Amino acid sequence: MQADPRARLAEAQAELIRGLVGRGCPPAGFARSRITAASDALLMKRARGVASLWPTMARALGESFHGRFARYAQDNPLPQRGGPLADGRLFARALASAGEFPEEARLETLAFDARYAACEGGFIARRRFCIKAAMLKHPRRLALVMRGSQVGERWFQFKLPLSS
Amino acid sequence: MNLFLLPNPFELRGPEFLALFIIMIFFAAIACTVLWRKIGYLRDDVALPRLQLDPYEAAYLAGDVELAVDTAVATLVQRGVLSVDAVKRSIAVKTTLPPSAHPFERAVYGNTSRAGSSIASIRSKSKREFQPMLARLRAHGLVPSEEQARRASLVPALIMMLVTFFGMIKVVVGTWRGRPTDFLLILCFISGGIAVLFYRKRPATTSRATWFLDQLRRDNAALEYTAKTKPAALAGADLAMAIGLFGIGSLEIADGPLRDLRTTLQPPPSSSGGSSCSSSSCSSGSSCGGGCGGGCGGCGS
Amino acid sequence: MITALPGLGIGIGWRPELALMIARRAGLRFVEVVAENIDPGAIPLPIQQLRERGVKVIPHGVSLSLGGADPFDRDRAARLGRLAAALDAPFVSEHVAFVRAGGIESGHLLPVPRTRDGLDVLVSNVAAAKSVLPVPLALENIATLFEWPDPEMEEATFLAEALERTDTLLLLDVSNLYANSRNHGFDPLSYIDRLPLERLAYAHIAGGVERRGLYHDTHADAIPRGALDLLEELAARVTPCGVLLERDDCFPPEMELEAELDAVAASLARGARRREVARAS
Numbered sequence: 001m002q003a004d005p006r007a008r009l010a011e012a013q014a015e016l017i018r019g020l021v022g023r024g025c026p027p028a029g030f031a032r033s034r035i036t037a038a039s040d041a042l043l044m045k046r047a048r049g050v051a052s053l054w055p056t057m058a059r060a061l062g063e064s065f066h067g068r069f070a071r072y073a074q075d076n077p078l079p080q081r082g083g084p085l086a087d088g089r090l091f092a093r094a095l096a097s098a099g100e101f102p103e104e105a106r107l108e109t110l111a112f113d114a115r116y117a118a119c120e121g122g123f124i125a126r127r128r129f130c131i132k133a134a135m136l137k138h139p140r141r142l143a144l145v146m147r148g149s150q151v152g153e154r155w156f157q158f159k160l161p162l163s164s
Numbered sequence: 165m166n167l168f169l170l171p172n173p174f175e176l177r178g179p180e181f182l183a184l185f186i187i188m189i190f191f192a193a194i195a196c197t198v199l200w201r202k203i204g205y206l207r208d209d210v211a212l213p214r215l216q217l218d219p220y221e222a223a224y225l226a227g228d229v230e231l232a233v234d235t236a237v238a239t240l241v242q243r244g245v246l247s248v249d250a251v252k253r254s255i256a257v258k259t260t261l262p263p264s265a266h267p268f269e270r271a272v273y274g275n276t277s278r279a280g281s282s283i284a285s286i287r288s289k290s291k292r293e294f295q296p297m298l299a300r301l302r303a304h305g306l307v308p309s310e311e312q313a314r315r316a317s318l319v320p321a322l323i324m325m326l327v328t329f330f331g332m333i334k335v336v337v338g339t340w341r342g343r344p345t346d347f348l349l350i351l352c353f354i355s356g357g358i359a360v361l362f363y364r365k366r367p368a369t370t371s372r373a374t375w376f377l378d379q380l381r382r383d384n385a386a387l388e389y390t391a392k393t394k395p396a397a398l399a400g401a402d403l404a405m406a407i408g409l410f411g412i413g414s415l416e417i418a419d420g421p422l423r424d425l426r427t428t429l430q431p432p433p434s435s436s437g438g439s440s441c442s443s444s445s446c447s448s449g450s451s452c453g454g455g456c457g458g459g460c461g462g463c464g465s
Numbered sequence: 466m467i468t469a470l471p472g473l474g475i476g477i478g479w480r481p482e483l484a485l486m487i488a489r490r491a492g493l494r495f496v497e498v499v500a501e502n503i504d505p506g507a508i509p510l511p512i513q514q515l516r517e518r519g520v521k522v523i524p525h526g527v528s529l530s531l532g533g534a535d536p537f538d539r540d541r542a543a544r545l546g547r548l549a550a551a552l553d554a555p556f557v558s559e560h561v562a563f564v565r566a567g568g569i570e571s572g573h574l575l576p577v578p579r580t581r582d583g584l585d586v587l588v589s590n591v592a593a594a595k596s597v598l599p600v601p602l603a604l605e606n607i608a609t610l611f612e613w614p615d616p617e618m619e620e621a622t623f624l625a626e627a628l629e630r631t632d633t634l635l636l637l638d639v640s641n642l643y644a645n646s647r648n649h650g651f652d653p654l655s656y657i658d659r660l661p662l663e664r665l666a667y668a669h670i671a672g673g674v675e676r677r678g679l680y681h682d683t684h685a686d687a688i689p690r691g692a693l694d695l696l697e698e699l700a701a702r703v704t705p706c707g708v709l710l711e712r713d714d715c716f717p718p719e720m721e722l723e724a725e726l727d728a729v730a731a732s733l734a735r736g737a738r739r740r741e742v743a744r745a746s
Contacts, residue, residue, distance in 0.1 A: 005582040006589075010534035012578070014567025021569060029614030037679055038610040046572050048714065078570040083501070385510035386488035394482040394716055402485065 022074050043073055049084030050091060057092060057109075060102035068100065081122030085112070089123065103137055110134045114145045114153065135160075173330075174337050182347055185331050189355050192327045196320030196362055203308050203316040203367050215304060215376060219401065220268045221297055222380055223408030225306060225373045229294050233287045234412060234429050236272040239404040241425050246276060250424035254280035268297065283429055306373040313366035324359030328352050381409050395422060473521060473667060473707025475729055482716045484511045493520055495667075497709050500524040500557070505547040512552075522552045523667075523709075526559040531590045531604070532577030533563035542597040549600045556666060558603040558636045559594070561587065561627060576609040579616035579623045584630075591631040603634035603666040608644035608673075608682040620645065621659040628664050635660065637705075638669035639695040644682045653695055657702065667707035670696055670729060685714035688725055693732045700736025701743070708733060 018024030019035060020042055026035045047069045051058035058065050072094045079086040092109050095101040114132045116123040129148035136143055136157075144156040173184065217225070219239075223232040237255060240246040247258040261273045271293035275286050301307040308316060331352040338345040381388075384405060390397055391406035396419065398406060412429050473495040477487055487496060488511055496515060503509070503524070516522060526545050529538070549557045562574035577583045595602055606624055618626075628635055637660070646653040670693070672686040680689075688710075699705065708729055712722065 006534050006586055009578070009582055009586055010566060013534055013563055013575075014569070016575065017566045017569050017571050020571060020575075023569070030611055034611035034679075037677070041610065041681065042571065042573050049572075052714070078572045080570055382510065385514060386484040389481040389484035389509065389511055390486070392481070397482065397485070397716065397719070 021077055023077065043070060046073060046078065046084070046087065050088040053085050054088040054092070054105070054108060056107070057088065057102060057105035060104040068095065079122035081119060081124060082116065086116070086123040088112075089116070106134050106136050107143060110143055110145055114147045174334055178338070178343055178348075181334055182351070185334070185348065185351055188327055188330070189351065189358070192323055192355075193358055196323050196358075199323075200316060200320045200362060200367055201371065203312060203370050215306075217376065217380060218266070219404035219408040220266070220294075221301060221306075221408075222377065222405065224294065224297070224301065225369050225377050226409055227411070228368060229291050230287050231408065231411070232268070232294060232297075233272055233290045234283070235404050235407045236266075236269045236290075237276075237283070237286065237429075238407050238412075238422065238425055239400050240269060240273060241421050242398075242403055243400055245273065248421050248424040248428055249280065250427045252280065253428045254282055255286060255425075255428065256280040268293065301373075304372075306370060306376060308367060308370050312370075313368075317363050317366050321359045321363035324355055324362060328355040328359060331355060377409070384409055475726055475733070476667075476707055476709045477722075477726070478525075478709060478711045478713070479512065479515075479522070480713065480716075483712070483722075486719050486722065487511075488514065495521040495523060495707055495709070497523045497525045497558075497711075498552075500526040500545050500548050501528050503548060505544065505551040508551060516552065521555060523554050524548045524552060524557045526557060527574065528564055529559045529590075529594060530562070530564045531559055531594065532561055532575075532583065532587050533565060533590070534586050535566055537590045537593045539593065539597055542594045545594075546598045546600075549598065554600060556601040556603055556634060557598060558605055558634075558666070560605045560607050561624060562607045574607045574609075576607065576611075576613065577623075578613035579618050579620065580613075581617060583613075584623060584627060587627055588630045591627070591633060595631070595633070601634055601666075603636040604628060604631070605636040605638050605669065606641050606645075607638070608641035608648075610648060610679055610681075612649060619651070619656075619659075621656040625660055628661055633664070634666035635662075635664040636666055636669060637699065638671070639699060640669065640671040640673060640682055640688070640692045640711075643689065643692040643695055644673060644680045647680045647691070654698055657695070657699060662699075662703040665699075665703055665705055667709060668696065668699060668705045669709050669711055671711035672725075683714070684711050687721075688728065693728055696729065697732040697736040697739075700733045701739040702736075704737065704740070705733075 012027070015024065015027045016030070019026040019030075020039050022039065022043075026032060026039075047066055050069065051065065061068060069091060072091050076090060076094065079090060082089075089109065089112050092101060092105065110132055114130060115126060117126045117130075126147070127149075129146075129151075131144065131146050133142060133144045135141075140160045142158045142160055144158070146154045146156075173181065176184065219235055220232045223235040237246060240261070241248055241255070245257070245259055245261050247256050248254075249256070255276055257273065257276050257278045261270060265273070268290075272286060272290050275281070275289040275293075298307060302309055331348060335345045335348050335352060338348065387398075387402060387406050388410050391403070391410060392413075395403065395406070412426055474492070476493065476495040476497065477483060477490075479487060479496040479498045487493065493515075496512075498512065503512070512522060524545060526541075529541055529545065545557055545559075548554075560574050561577060563577060564571050564574060577587055591602065591604070604624075604627065606620070624635075627633075637657075642653050642656060645651075646656065670688055671682065671684045672688045673680055673682040673684075673692075674686045675681070696708065710722075710726060710729060716722075
């Protein structure tokens with residue numbers, strides 16, 4: 001227990017946030033039902049934020065979006081930089097490592113990767129020229145995006161022969 | 165600088181001349197592109213009257229007549245006059261067109277069958293229906309006349325021919341001296357090919373049109389934001405202007421028939437090399453300034 | 466206190482979905498932008514155009530965490546200040562809340578404990594923010610579904626004392642007040658009466674919905690009658706320089722938004738009339 005009032009408050013606030021985002025027990029003294037309601041609302045808001053900025057991915061996941069997002073949110077707190085846009089990218093990454101990422105949203109993640117670079121705590125907007133590519137299926141093709149301050153953002157798609 | 169002291173380019177050794185020639189072709193091509201685009205060059209001191217462009221005219225200037233057709237189709241789809249089948253990639257007549265419709269919309273409607281037409285057939289049939297609007301655009305100096313366009317493409321073509329000629333002289337000199345000229349010949353073909361390309365491809369719009377289009381896009385900046393985040397909120401004329409100015413990508417997050425239309429209008433990736441995909445399928449997050457911050461009121465829903 | 470604040474009228478929170486409607490709204494005198502969404506070096510063209518028309522643009526911060534006990538982030542405050550300068554804003558606004566602690570972002574505005582310690586932390590952070598901001602700061606009350614245990618004072622007292630000690634402006638969100646009065650059972654009118662209303666810069670109003678016995682301030686639904694009534698009560702006591710309608714999601718057709726703005730205007734007018742009558746008598 002800290003002596004300094006500010007430090008004590010910091011601890012109490014940390015404990016509250018951990019309880020709200022599901023990374024700890026709800027702190028003592030708070031009305032349990034209210035904390036639960038607030039916790040649900042927080043998750044809903046976070047999910048809506050991601051769904052509105054990643055519409056293709058949300059649409060592709062359909063009914064399963066909320067369930068999958070809740071599982072992701074449980075283990076991953078909000079990124080410190082980049083807001084819901086970055087949150088969605090990390091969600092996509094989590095889906096991909098579980099083999100659940102919807103193919104239709106590949107272009108959406110490709111566009112994000114061309115515009116934002118990973119940094120400590122999340123993502124920030126790119127300033128320099130970059131080229132990103134991704135292999136897509138149905139039909140099998142290579143999508144390429146080139147982005148720079150002079151050229152703007154240019155997209156290309158090349159159909160690939162089916163591999164046997 | 166005494167010109168007579170410059171080395172004779174034709175006396176340069178093979179590899180050096182090749183390097184020089186490649187640089188020449190490169191810079192000539194860039195200069196020619198600039199010249200080709202500068203048709204009807206706008207003088208800064210001339211004040212242009214404000215023109216009212218309708219969405220189809222704007223679409224023509226921004227893309228070409230195909231974009232104008234696509235814009236008309238989208239407006240009619242949104243009004244429920246045409247229906248889209250995304251699976252069959254066909255567009256069909258659903259109800260009758262109201263009499264107050266724009267003449268170009270009427271033309272596009274007329275070229276769509278009840279059973280369903282492909283977008284390609286609607287586009288090719290509607291191209292000539294654009295002629296009256298083209299005449300108006302020409303009258304305002306936004307589209308070059310045949311004569312202007314031919315002249316505009318002639319000059320770059322001639323420049324590239326001169327460059328080719330320059331190379332051919334060295335080919336002759338080299339052959340006469342018994343030197344290998346294969347590379348040089350290939351470069352001459354390339355240079356000549358570029359010349360032909362410039363001559364055959366006529367510029368469709370003038371630099372005055374570019375200026376107007378930029379102005380129109382600036383004036384409609386708010387429309388772009390709403391189109392890219394809530395296209396359902398747009399009335400017919402606004403939707404048409406959004407597509408005309410900002411492209412089919414304006415329908416990025418549309419739902420329902422407009423989304424089916426977007427899928428139908430975008431060409432499937434071509435089998436022969438690259439096809440440029442103008443829309444990104446990511447939402448407007450980037451125009452939002454890099455992701456929304458947390459905590460803006462609104463607790464769940 | 467409120468010497469040179471402009472008459473702002475009824476405004477709307479600027480959102481990309483509403484950009485066209487806002488651009489076409491004649492007679493609009495102010496909008497508010499979420500500060501974290503706007504890059505001070507790359508202000509969206511529609512907002513620049515509003516500025517050129519003479520519309521005031523107020524940056525509204527959501528991530529300064531003024532009530533947070535973590536070390537105060539001067540960089541965030543500086544960014545808010547840069548945005549205020551770039552927009553030539555008359556003032557900026559932020560919340561009596563915290564959004565991060567222990568290295569975790571909550572993603573939402575959380576209440577500050579209503580204790581002496583909580584108040585001291587808030588006052589200290591606000592002083593630090595003011596030292597960095599080039600324009601005055603207005604503090605907004607938030608809606609919360611839960612409360613900290615063992616509060617030492619009421620919300621109105623806490624807010625009033627915070628405003629006096631920090632010498633800041635007040636952004637009174639009547640919808641948040643409505644939400645809290647419903648969810649925590651207190652009288653919103655005595656709350657208003659305890660506030661230093663001479664510090665009122667502008668007011669917020671927004672919609673919400675009741676779910677399982679709790680009122681949620683969603684900014685995605687219609688404005689409840691109760692909030693409009695509170696706005697009328699506020700207008701009966703003081704003339705707010707401006708009232709801002711906040712809508713963040715589930716955007717309704719333009720006509721519906723217009724109707725809401727009309728309802729806001731009607732509440733303000735009724736309140737103003739009552740004030741006139743009270744002054745005459």
